[in-house]
Amino acid sequence: WVMAPERSLTGSAIINNDPHVPVYPFPTFWYLCHLQGGSFNIIGMMFPGLPAFGAGYNGEIAWALTNASVDHIDLFIEKLNPENPRQYLYKNEWLELKIREEEIPLKKGESIKVQIRETIHGPIVDGEITGVSIPTGGPDQVYAFKIVEVELGKFLQGYLDMARATNWQEFVEGLKDMHLGPVAWNHIFADKRGNIGYWLSGHCPIRPDNQGWLARKGWTGEQDWLGYVPFNQLPHIYNPKQKYIATANNKNRLDDYPYYLGTEYALSRIQRIDEVLRSKQKFSIEDMKALQLDVVVVSARRIVPILLSDLSDTKDARLKKAVLALKQWQEQGYQASIDSIGTTVYELILNNMVSLSFDDELKKMTFVAGLGGVTMTGLENILDDPNNFWFDDKTTKKIETRKEIVEKASLKTVEYLEKKFGSNPQSWEWGKISHSYFYTPAGFLPITGKRHRIGKFPREGASGTVNNNEGFFLGPLGYLYFGGPTTRMIVDFSDPGHFHFNQTTGNSENIKSPRCANLTKSWVKGEYLTLSMNPEEYEKDALGVLWLRR
Template structure:
């Protein structure tokens, strides 16, 4: 008995010791926001003031010292995130996560980002400021790796740290350029709909205007179920530990429409929510340079920024920069494919994927003249389909690093405009405003026209020599508006109007946000940052009343229950707002799910229906289809002896929605508030493991907003009791040139990626409640409200 007690005491002692050691390490691992350190390769002492939200304000004698310091402080807050970001594009996640990441590594390792990055580094001018300052930033990161505190995530996973290189920087930009991936999700599904059901079934989607028969005939053959490609790519991106860009809002108001006669810029890029969030804020001040910027982990120059002279932001252009080609293989030689000039040989490359605690995996990458054969890179696909992916990012010269440097070092609007031409992909709406009163919207991207008989929304024919004929357009043909006479510009991923009669193809989001932004800006003058700060969290839908009107008008209310009638009254009286206490959004979005399920699932199957819900085209179709009583989708193909009508389907789905809500929220309709179902959790990759979720994750929080309002909180339509919000504003920024030192911003969670930092989640409640904090530029205010960290040159 005494022996048992001794053993228990020893076990208890060891457990207490583990807890003490763990707690001690966690305390030790906190970032240093004050004190004095030495840093190699500094010319002069550099001071960093960390303000009350952990934003570093770096005061240096020259830009090289500032960038070295930026790399160091960025790494101490976000090294774990940097490690993830640099691994996904070259296919190196399996080294730290094991076989669970192998599917992701096989795909990304095969599509050519890593090779493109190596080529871009080799072509970079080694004497340019881009190169020298980027190397200084990387030097700061690498000094932190060598001398700083190792993040807990890296310790838990046992990652051996390596130095960061310029190729890592390009790989990070490469993944962020790919992650939009709407073509990969959409084109295969649209091709299947075309080949299985015909042209009538595509009309409700409104892709690129009317689809003529010539376009339908651009490639036809037996049905191949290309949706397997959509399924594979969607699952890879959903499982990715790195968030994807998905949308955004931005507008710039000219001085003619503001209260104080100065430009105001607003921007909220939409990215899948994660913890830590996408952006790291830093303010650099040198004798010849100042910039308050927003940085992606592991990259040296900001994608968003402002100073006293100008401000810029971005949204996704959503243009089509990816095409898929079905290659026709030689029946006598599977290593060849057909071209107009005869059969050509595929090229082959073998790569090695290292897998933690397992044997290496050999990856064979097959490539045609159009690009890598992605059907050989995705699990579960029939490799004989041989579908090639042509992506402008890897096919054109990569100058993304030069471009981002130039954006953050522009001298005026003219030089800013010129730098955008360097970005061939991704397509971006880049927004600009300055202290001189200029405003601009300029799109990036290498644009092209296809023959009229070709529609790039489908899998194209790789053998006919027609589908891959591109007429490349000059940069001056990119959509843009510079100082327009209506005195404002805006972008919300909407379809640009035709230029020279040509409507640029793409995967644009519905017009809802664009209509709302334009409507508010057009009718009002005397804007200031307070009224703009209310507008950027606006929750009113521009189209919901029209859509709900179409749907309720078609209902057969003869046998409605009391709850069904009460809910219908609420919907008819609704002003299309999505506040936490509203009930109508709960009703509307549940009904949307059941109506879409009833119209799409019988033709396309349960799995493909879920894939469609992940695309923009479903959002595009809702308004069109609910107004079209003749849509072929209304009929349930499984009921052979009858043809369902719009009224029957909408009535049935409405009743299903009410019944579902009664089961989930109770029988009292007045208790079905939006706050009970619309919630967000900012999830850390390790927080997916239940044991670590409370330590790493932030949330859950009820949150206002919805799909396609200005306060865009993105979710997939579902019958779940709680709708998990997947993405939304990655930051909200309001730059007011009449009061530049008091411009406003907020991050979804916090500045630091270290769970022990007080800045890990200190903005989360502010964010979900639509509040803001200052972006400080005034040095006296910064000094008075900050901690101070001094870096001295190593002797």
């Protein structure tokens, strides 16, 4: 999010970023650096291995990003010729498949050969590729996988131009090239003159029926993509009346926007960010830090009253412990802090409700669906209906309702916590069950891996909090944190040349290096460090100088 000077106590724009990415690998996801040379003088978060800053500050402008959640992929149903499987139907003609063979090397010098078949829409995805039978509408039908076309040269050139831009117009010119890449971003902008802006930048296909959730008929040509949304018609805004702009993987366009871009958006974080930014007129940089570290669970405002209602008449002493923990958490404002008892009870109840509601129908697929957040979203969608059919356990003759599922889930929660931490709820703190670790690839090895890990650390926040904590529940191991903000940045244009940040690890992958875990403590504690563009400041703290000569 970005605040215009009118909303800032410093009288200058303040821009903030904390993109959510896989957290467990180290070195950290973003390569933090100050690049100075030739036409470049920029501090920011680089994509490792690429000459590109995802977010940065060059003294004149600063920008930040979040994923725009654009639907870049479609499945097309293709009809194969039953008399010649090397042909497919397209606009009443049998066309020849493009066929090539790829060899995949295996251990011990062995290999397997895979035949890749392509239609006009893309490669065919079937059992020969996936190893799993994929149902279609008939024996001679297959799916073709279509994805957006990209121009990698322009994509990278756009990043270079963005890094050298000195104003909104030059920044947008860089975005015009950058948006031709394989991913779509919400980009926000600020400059030292007090201007702020937003542009969704991505190669977004135009679909004739404005939907992307159903497979498309490939044989008629009527549902083919119609090109791409023109850059100047992508959602954007400059110096808005409310004097701030915020994004958090949410839907950033009006309902009457003419193009379909996607359907999977986050809601809780943008609700909380918007709530805070509307709470007063002017904000300091300390306010911005506090918002990045905010752990209010917005979804609990709706869900906890439902849980308490279904548990209101319980006589079970164990369930009364859950009720008390949820009521106290409600009074505390649903803060998912490390010492919170209510967060622990709440998260475990929901996790148990997912299993009790969906396992009888989905069986082993419940876990797989949960990886993408499908089951938790599904649970939230049915909670208002106490007699929804998903709550019924198909393995019993009785018809269960939400009330019975809530009671069973709560009982399982208390039994788990009593076994793990004892009968006193004061020992059920969230930080004892929610953890983060940082790994090199070797850190996953069972015996020697411990030498290649940093952690464990108690982790505040939950799914949907601004200080995001996406994790898996692993039974006796508790919750393992795997996704969220690895790097946070704040730039206040009233403080020229300074880039405030924290991040999970240093830039080194060598576990013995002093530059491996040197930044971890500040990230865990929510403390911010400062990088400087000013030579008189950074030269005095330099480790040394490396000269490269021809």
